[in-house]
Amino acid sequence: MNSLDHLFDSLKKAQARLELQTRHAKDNALRSVMAALDNAREDILAANRADVERARSGGMKEALIDRLALDSGRITGIIDSIDTIIRQEDPIQKVKAGWTMPNGLFIEQITVPLGVAAIIYESRPNVTVDAFSLAYKAGCAILLRGSSAALESNRTIVRAIKDGLSRGGGIADAVALADSGSRDEIDIILNARGKIDVVLPRGGKELIRRVVENARVPVIETGEGNCHIYVEPSADIGNAAGIIENAKLQKPGACNAAETLLVRREIAADLMPLVAQRLAGKAQLRCDERSKAAIGSVPAGLDLRDADDSDWGTEFLDYTLAVKTVDSLDEAITHINTYGTKHSEAILTKNLDSAGEFQRRVDAACVYTNASIRFTDGGEFGFGAELGISTQKFHARGPMGLEALTTIKYRISGSGQIRP
Amino acid sequence: MNSLDHLFDSLKKAQARLELQTRHAKDNALRSVMAALDNAREDILAANRADVERARSGGMKEALIDRLALDSGRITGIIDSIDTIIRQEDPIQKVKAGWTMPNGLFIEQITVPLGVAAIIYESRPNVTVDAFSLAYKAGCAILLRGSSAALESNRTIVRAIKDGLSRGGGIADAVALADSGSRDEIDIILNARGKIDVVLPRGGKELIRRVVENARVPVIETGEGNCHIYVEPSADIGNAAGIIENAKLQKPGACNAAETLLVRREIAADLMPLVAQRLAGKAQLRCDERSKAAIGSVPAGLDLRDADDSDWGTEFLDYTLAVKTVDSLDEAITHINTYGTKHSEAILTKNLDSAGEFQRRVDAACVYTNASIRFTDGGEFGFGAELGISTQKFHARGPMGLEALTTIKYRISGSGQIRP
Known part of the structure; x- marks a missing residue:
């Protein structure tokens, strides 16, 4: 007893x-x-x-x-x-x-x-x-x-x-x-x-x-979320910047907030200045060399650092976003399946093949196309409330x-x- | 490594x-x-x-x-x-x-x-x-x-x-x-x-x-099966004896074989002589006092013993069947939920209310009416083969x-x- x-x-x-x-x-x-x-x-x-x-x-x-x-x-x-x-x-x-x-x-x-x-x-x-x-x-x-x-x-x-x-x-x-x-x-x-x-x-x-x-x-098992947003060349840039801002800033301490942005080389120069503007004064960026260069002139108030390899595996739960440039969809998926915690992952794209491959190959509870990953939540899924977000595959997965x-x-x- | x-x-x-x-x-x-x-x-x-x-x-x-x-x-x-x-x-x-x-x-x-x-x-x-x-x-x-x-x-x-x-x-x-x-x-x-x-x-x-x-x-978790057959007064007696024989003898070493027979007081005197005949020379019966008395004249070759309380919790995996007399459906369900391993349980009855209450209240992977529990098997369920029979509730249950x-x-x- x-x-x-x-x-x-x-x-x-x-x-x-x-x-x-x-x-x-x-x-x-x-x-x-x-x-x-x-x-x-x-x-x-x-x-x-x-x-x-x-x-x-x-x-x-x-x-x-x-x-x-x-x-x-x-x-x-x-x-x-x-x-x-x-x-x-x-x-x-x-x-x-x-x-x-x-x-x-x-x-x-x-x-x-x-x-x-x-x-x-x-x-x-x-x-x-x-x-x-x-x-x-x-x-x-x-x-x-x-x-x-x-x-x-x-x-x-x-x-x-x-x-x-x-x-x-x-x-x-x-x-x-x-x-x-x-x-x-x-x-x-x-x-x-x-x-x-x-x-x-x-x-x-x-x-x-x-x-x-x-x-x-x-x-x-619940809660740990090292979540990514991957942006393809075909994405609507303004829309992408809005989703990134939302996924990072709306509630940085939540497990479904974005921790790393993966940006395709071809659009880094278009997207990164917008991202830098949106996050200036609000979040720290930890960029790899190419995404840092793509920002161009650094906006006032932007806290810009160099990323190191430990950033890819870190759930900051804070006003911090790591940024990595990738050369292909395959590289993005491999990065996510290596460093992610199988929580919530998004691709921003207009390309149907890319969306399909991303949703099929990324191993996570919730895989998004063209939306903020902050929606991973029992209430937002229509469940009324939630017991938590399962990050395991066994018995229950997701909200x-x-x-x-x-x-x-x-x-x-x-x-x-x-x-x- | x-x-x-x-x-x-x-x-x-x-x-x-x-x-x-x-x-x-x-x-x-x-x-x-x-x-x-x-x-x-x-x-x-x-x-x-x-x-x-x-x-x-x-x-x-x-x-x-x-x-x-x-x-x-x-x-x-x-x-x-x-x-x-x-x-x-x-x-x-x-x-x-x-x-x-x-x-x-x-x-x-x-x-x-x-x-x-x-x-x-x-x-x-x-x-x-x-x-x-x-x-x-x-x-x-x-x-x-x-x-x-x-x-x-x-x-x-x-x-x-x-x-x-x-x-x-x-x-x-x-x-x-x-x-x-x-x-x-x-x-x-x-x-x-x-x-x-x-x-x-x-x-x-x-x-x-x-x-x-x-x-x-x-x-x-797989395999442990302390399974019961409960027989109501309304059951077809000949049919019941056949199901009991099948559930005990067809493969006694299997986890879905019957280990204990629960017989309602009202039909013990009708059912037990038939059960004794069917199992004589084939299996040992371990009876409580009332079910033993209900057998009447012991058929030749019947190995008849007195049950003790430890029998109710035992998975014999052998040519042995424990028999207990119960006074009500509620007593049968309570016995099963106390001693069972949540594997396979059957009620033999023609009464719709009893069948419904048994299937609702018995906590087991497979709950049968009027059939042998030996059917708990991936092949018999139409799954082609099986990885085993889950006796847990988490993630997978049954075959x-x-x-x-x-x-x-x-x-x-x-x-x-x-x-x-």
Whole structure:
């Protein structure tokens, strides 16, 4: 017996009941959670203020404080995200395929919940609600292991969720917060074979590495994004510059931001001055020799450096863009498949052959033509919310919505068949 | 650098090329492999004789020798299984879903190969060909790690496969045999993060446990089957006895054989005498008190024992059937979800409500009504062959054919969209 065994046990029992709920019942329970969070708004804000004060006096950086802090508008956004999940189709008990064998056996592949999920995440309290809502709609129980910095916020939010579930005819035990604050908790979760069906780490590189290295239960790796934009000679130059600016500047700390621009030799002299103008005063450029030369006269305020080879493998997560000149589509694809993290990659081109070859050969969760890679996101894909962005190939890939929390069961209907 | 790094590297490169092959090209290469195996028939038989002699003089049990030994008929069967895989649809570059977002982004979910697979398996040389053929058709490269007992057989078979691929315009480097015979090889494979995309252990409980416990790469757990047949009062008794006999006796060493019979109190006195007759002289019955009493006069030759609680959790893999009397559908489902291994479970009933509740609540890869559970098999499901039967919920479940070796990629087509 460890400190979490009673939670594992009650989550498993609750999941077995939740699995049998209709969409109607699950949606009603989620609507009741929306109301409960709205009612608990002042309590949540007070708890969050306590967390923020504690974090600030503990020396947390303001950028991280910003991720932790809630205000009434953010709470409204969190509540609204539940509504988008309510509006999604039920992912459970869908027939994915079905056929009849020559002996008359009728075989169907039916979607069922994955079971009990655990999410280990850092500061942001909105993850608490998003992860719970997706799990509940998918018929999964969920163990939430937030950061100690957000402990009071998460406790108050989870209390409101459970209250909403109880009032709305839902199953309150289908959600639990692991809140002892001890690091041992993470190890217990990572070793809970037979009790936890998937662990989702969501946070910085260090957390994800620790989880992936130590887990004995299935893990979905998320988040690391060394993403590229490759620009071909046929691309619309003005459009390309706009996409590059968006992919780099709109949210540089996100995993789907661009880290390296690959520019074809033939258009470097046309594109690079535009890129330099757009990013001057806003981001640092780390250019190879040819792309640097292609800029020509350096615009005022441009922070221009020489790239070195280590830049190609770096996820800056900052106002920094590496730039490399390539001689061919093949060179661009090879570079991406060598240095990329299989997250989001884009080609800007008007050439159909190039687009097809890029989308076929680049090994990544999301491969774009002529759009900003910042769209790699559950909300932008229409999933309502996301559990994270999977950078692995196994089980789930790309933005994870409800489908990532399902598996299948074969239902075989016979009339007395025996195997000859 | 370890001893397998050159293989990992050439498999990865070969897989990138194989991924781009058309179905036509892959099927032609597989047809050429069929011819090459046919040509190598005498060499394979000679190599297999050497393996069998070595195994026998090493004291291997005859039941295991039988799994290792090939004859010309078995080789024909192995070659024919390639043909059934050729006839399967290409699992790659299928559009699983597609939609357009309000901003005009067109998003498609496309199937792509999982990448490089590794299979770690015991004696049977047919697995060498089945695993290779499924992987090749799915666009995956495969590393084969057979048992040292089958080393000469596997070497000769893999040589023929590579020869067939070369002659048939295929990619010979997409298959490799790890043949040093050292146990270190397994540990290297289990730790090959970024080089191997999935490991499939196929063999005894001990092998699977070792792989699952130690792997740092994704694993699909296979094989353990503590499977049940539950008989309701409404079932056709004669039919039920036939299904029970088939599920227990047709191949008791298979993971999809029945281990425990759950019989409803109301029909125990009707069913048990028939079951006792069918199994007398063929299998041992381990009965609880009520099912034992229900047999009445014990038929000649029946090996009848008292069940103890440890029998409910035992996969006998033998001519042994545990029997328990239950008072309700709920008791049967609870028993199965407590002791089962989530493999294959059946209800025999004419009652629609019971069938629905059983199929919904039993947590297993394959849930049957009114048929023998021995049908849980890639061939019997129409998949041509199988990589094994997954008993996990993550990524693949039940008999694994081509689909288990695929993942998805999102293809996003834009016209200049940036994220606001």
